[in-house]
Amino acid sequence: xxxxxxxxxxxxxxxxxxxxxxxxxxxxxxxxxxxxxxxxxxxxxxxxxxxxxxxxxxxxxxxxxxxxxxxxxxxxxxxxxxxxxxxxxxxxxxxxxxxxxxxxxxxxxxxxxxxxxxxxxxxxxxxxxxxxxxxxxxxxxxxxxxxxxxxxxxxxxxxxxxxxxxxxxxxxxxxxxxxxxxxxxxxxxxxxxxxxxxxxxxxxxxxxxxxxxxxxxxxxxxxxxxxxxxxxxxxxxxxxxxxxxxxxxxxxxxxxxxxxxxxxxxxxxxxxxxxxxxxxxxxxxxxxxxxxxxxxxxxxxxxxxxxxxxxxxxxxxxxxxxxxxxxxxxxxxxxxxxxxxxxxxxxxxxxxxxxxxxxxxxxxxxxxxxxxxxxxxxxxxxxxxxxxxxxxxxxxxxxxxxxxxxxxxxxxxxxxxxxxxxxxxxxxxxxxxxxxxxxxxxxxxxxxxxxxxxxxxxxxxxxxxxxxxxxxxxxxxxxxxxxxxxxxxxxxxxxxxxxxxxxxxxxxxxxxxxxxxxxxxxxxxxxxxxxxxxxxxxxxxxxxxxxxxxxxxxxxxxxxxxxxxxxxxxxxxxxxxxxxxxxxxxxxxxxxxxxxxxxxxxxxxxxxxxxxxxxxxxxxxxxxx
Numbered sequence: 001x002x003x004x005x006x007x008x009x010x011x012x013x014x015x016x017x018x019x020x021x022x023x024x025x026x027x028x029x030x031x032x033x034x035x036x037x038x039x040x041x042x043x044x045x046x047x048x049x050x051x052x053x054x055x056x057x058x059x060x061x062x063x064x065x066x067x068x069x070x071x072x073x074x075x076x077x078x079x080x081x082x083x084x085x086x087x088x089x090x091x092x093x094x095x096x097x098x099x100x101x102x103x104x105x106x107x108x109x110x111x112x113x114x115x116x117x118x119x120x121x122x123x124x125x126x127x128x129x130x131x132x133x134x135x136x137x138x139x140x141x142x143x144x145x146x147x148x149x150x151x152x153x154x155x156x157x158x159x160x161x162x163x164x165x166x167x168x169x170x171x172x173x174x175x176x177x178x179x180x181x182x183x184x185x186x187x188x189x190x191x192x193x194x195x196x197x198x199x200x201x202x203x204x205x206x207x208x209x210x211x212x213x214x215x216x217x218x219x220x221x222x223x224x225x226x227x228x229x230x231x232x233x234x235x236x237x238x239x240x241x242x243x244x245x246x247x248x249x250x251x252x253x254x255x256x257x258x259x260x261x262x263x264x265x266x267x268x269x270x271x272x273x274x275x276x277x278x279x280x281x282x283x284x285x286x287x288x289x290x291x292x293x294x295x296x297x298x299x300x301x302x303x304x305x306x307x308x309x310x311x312x313x314x315x316x317x318x319x320x321x322x323x324x325x326x327x328x329x330x331x332x333x334x335x336x337x338x339x340x341x342x343x344x345x346x347x348x349x350x351x352x353x354x355x356x357x358x359x360x361x362x363x364x365x366x367x368x369x370x371x372x373x374x375x376x377x378x379x380x381x382x383x384x385x386x387x388x389x390x391x392x393x394x395x396x397x398x399x400x401x402x403x404x405x406x407x408x409x410x411x412x413x414x415x416x417x418x419x420x421x422x423x424x425x426x427x428x429x430x431x432x433x434x435x436x437x438x439x440x441x442x443x444x445x446x447x448x449x450x451x452x453x454x455x456x457x458x459x460x461x462x463x464x465x466x467x468x469x470x471x472x473x474x475x476x477x478x479x480x481x482x483x484x485x486x487x488x489x490x491x492x493x494x495x496x497x498x499x500x501x502x503x504x505x506x507x508x509x510x511x512x513x514x515x516x517x518x519x520x521x522x523x524x525x526x527x528x529x530x531x532x533x534x535x536x537x538x539x540x541x542x543x544x545x546x547x548x549x550x551x552x553x554x555x556x557x558x559x560x561x562x563x564x565x566x567x568x569x570x571x572x573x574x575x576x577x578x579x580x581x582x583x584x585x586x587x588x589x590x591x592x593x594x595x596x597x598x599x600x601x602x603x604x605x606x607x608x609x610x611x612x613x614x615x616x617x618x619x620x621x622x623x624x625x
Contacts, residue, residue, distance in 0.1 A: 040066040040120035040127045041451060047133040050483035056107035056135045060114055067097040069246045072119035072231045075102045080111040080533040082523025109136030111533050113490045115525055119231060121247040126230055130482060130531060132490035161219060163445035168216035170441060172262055173291055173323070174330015175209035180284050182354045201338050206270045208334060213263030220256050251301045258294045262287065295323040302448055314376055321369035328362030329437035331355060336434045356411045363404055364592045368585040375581030377452040382575060389450045396443040403436035470557040474499045477546055477557050479511065484563055486538050491520050493530040493546065504551030514543040539565040
């Protein structure tokens with residue numbers, strides 16, 4: 001019979017396929033047409049985006065939401081036709097690691113654009129955008145605006161790599177936890193037949209951990225190769241500069257060292273009989289320290305590292321969140337693999353109660369730490385439904401509740417005690433919980449690759465960048481208009497072909513607006529990136545057509561958006577999410593503390609009281625009398 005011939009295995013396989021299919025559909029609904037953007041967001045500029053200045057500035061300043069790497073950050077000045085203005089030079093501003101300065105030549109009256117691209121120090125993501133300003137007399141109807149930013153798209157492969165890395169990290173940490181906390185003490189206390197099975201299961205679990213750690217390091221090497229390609233010429237010197245001169249490179253080195261060390265420990269601990277130095281608690285203490293280092297590095301490379309106030313607490317909360325999630329989800333995957341083998345049900349009966357305690361502790365800490373982090377990453381309650389990050393967070397919370405419910409049902413079934421229906425693990429429930437964990441990690445990877453709404457909402461009070469996407473034939477285009485106000489605006493277009501190689505090179509790009517009519521010619525400033533400026537006469541709906549000339553063919557993509565009046569800009573929401581989530585986290589911690597106290601008290605009450613022998617004999621004599 002085939003491996004899938006067993007009905008429980010067929011049900012488990014169908015559960016996996018359904019949940020993974022649901023995950024794909026969920027991402028298609030929640031993610032925007034463009035890939036997820038990067039995270040070093042422009043929050044201010046001098047001159048401000050959309051502003052008209054009477055005197056030409058000598059230096060342009062760009063201020064970002066995160067520390068940037070000056071070695072891998074660039075900016076250039078463009079005229080209104082998209083030509084590069086000579087005589088500019090980029091330098092990191094001395095007033096802080098979050099600013100970039102562009103020294104300008106003497107500028108004639110006219111409209112200019114600053115095209116910038118920076119590398120975030122913490123998470124290694126690149127961000128690009130355009131700031132538009134005018135030198136000379138103010139244009140009629142052009143308002144004074146504050147700031148705007150635009151982020152380059154991130155390919156879906158980034159989410160896939162992040163998801164693979166999280167899955168392998170969870171498998172590594174979860175398998176080590178199952179081997180140390182569940183199987184190791186169970187094997188020491190079990191009878192001889194069970195002890196042999198537990199020891200064999202421990203060796204298989206540690207093998208799984210070693211393989212997961214090694215593969216996680218391989219995924220890290222792929223991340224380095226992609227980051228090197230994006231940061232400059234692909235070569236050894238670029239990689240060395242990236243690793244030595246950026247915080248992202250330092251974190252990458254630390255993560256790779258920790259992963260390889262954990263993989264080596266897991267491989268060595270498979271056979272403790274090889275040496276007495278691998279026996280006892282010392283090696284496992286070293287593993288615990290390495291696991292703590294791994295989740296700390298993971299937290300330092302995420303969104304929490306860019307939080308201003310209480311940054312240490314934010315990083316600690318994310319590290320605990322990652323650790324407990326990996327303990328739970330990775331442990332479930334390890335038990336699912338053990339249960340799939342012959343005799344797995346009997347083994348799980350022997351160790352299931354220990355894993356239930358481990359998983360319960362993980363779930364108990366995942367919830368409050370997740371609530372606290374959500375309050376820091378999402379600015380307002382409305383942003384939960386108005387932003388991609390918020391919608392992904394809601395989907396992750398719902399799936400977390402589903403996975404927790406499956407885990408609870410599996411634990412209740414395992415610990416059920418009755419003569420008619422003895423305790424037995426359910427392959428279907430455990431497989432469904434593991435599959436839900438895989439989808440949870442997919443959503444977590446998408447969250448890491450998506451800018452938090454706290455950054456996007458901070459820009460809504462000033463100028464905005466509106467982005468519309470479309471496609472024709474094999475060409476996918478994305479047009480960003482900034483500051484999207486009456487007057488002069490910058491048009492940035494990204495164009496890419498879905499075919500490799502493309503059928504032909506793009507020869508000319510124009511954005512035709514129905515209001516005028518106005519034709520805005522765009523010039524290629526980077527491969528696949530075009531820029532030009534044009535005037536929007538007033539507020540209202542805009543019908544535009546992107547015209548692409550390629551290989552003698554004329555390709556058109558219709559787009560539509562609205563230009564608001566300055567007074568019509570929505571005020572920033574005051575319904576802050578952080579106080580709500582912080583109170584909820586405290587309430588959850590209080591409930592968990594009460595439940596833990598009740599559990600400890602109940603165990604102590606059931607525990608038999610040992611009476612000294614002499615006192616016991618005295619009680620017997622008193623009872624006889």
